[in-house]
Amino acid sequence: MATADTILQAFDNAGYRLTEPRRVVASLIGQQAGHFTADELLASSRRGRAQVGRATVFRSLDILAELGYVERLDLPSGDHAFVACEPAHHHHIVCSQCGRSTDMPDSGLASALRDLEARSGYRIESHRLEVFGVCPACQAASTR
Amino acid sequence: MATADTILQAFDNAGYRLTEPRRVVASLIGQQAGHFTADELLASSRRGRAQVGRATVFRSLDILAELGYVERLDLPSGDHAFVACEPAHHHHIVCSQCGRSTDMPDSGLASALRDLEARSGYRIESHRLEVFGVCPACQAASTR
């Protein structure tokens, strides 16, 4: 998962200026345990001393999503959320209890898609897989 | 894909009353070639003689999504759309040109997920796969 530092660097490398609000956003994202909404990020900035405007939060998340350090997630509830992640194609498995997400190994999905491509006749351009479940830690917690 | 009749029956079987607006919505959905938004459905009702209120369109789509005759789709553009479908677990492959969607065979996804479950330690509860590409017909059309 991308850390605050990694995210800051990402802004820099992509030619964006390193501003105070962006430092704050980077740090806030680094602190999120699981997925978070734009509003939650905004709220947590308001809880601290370093405040950031609503528009800036959205603008920053936009950029980071573009750069791949954050990914948009559509939760089963219909809410839109984000998770911090590495900028490479991958999928997430999201814990439905704690919201934490793990990058998942491809586990045969790629070959399944090639198979599908051949069978369906579609030329596949992109895909999106979201898996929801209960993570090991939450399973352990509920057994206890 | 669910037809207008199938959808009407679905309302009935689930204990909802068969009203004129619901008939109209069912028929409009039956006419959609590919995916459609709530607003598009509303607009197409306005084009015809049979009008339906905005709220009713949303309420009907809610019910049908619940019953599984329609599925919510998150397009790569970020828009929310729906597609008519059969009420069984399945995935869609959506044409990025014409918007039509086909139910796709499972093609190894299930086993890939079992593998993932074993490897990640998560207890998988649900998943969501959306595949986007160009359908055979649109490929042919662009070659021509």
Add this chain to the structure above:
DNA sequence: ATTTTTGCAAACCTTTTGCATGGAA
């Protein structure tokens, strides 16, 4: 008769935008 459903309009929420000010390079 009773209960559900509708339609309208207002309320809501989330996200975007215009624009003048402030800050980074």
Add this chain to the structure above:
DNA sequence: TTCCATGCAAAAGGTTTGCAAAAAT
């Protein structure tokens, strides 16, 4: 100094809700 970024507040979508009237059972 120049250009980018911020923050505000307003606008814009899209979706939901309260409520009285209308329709289905």
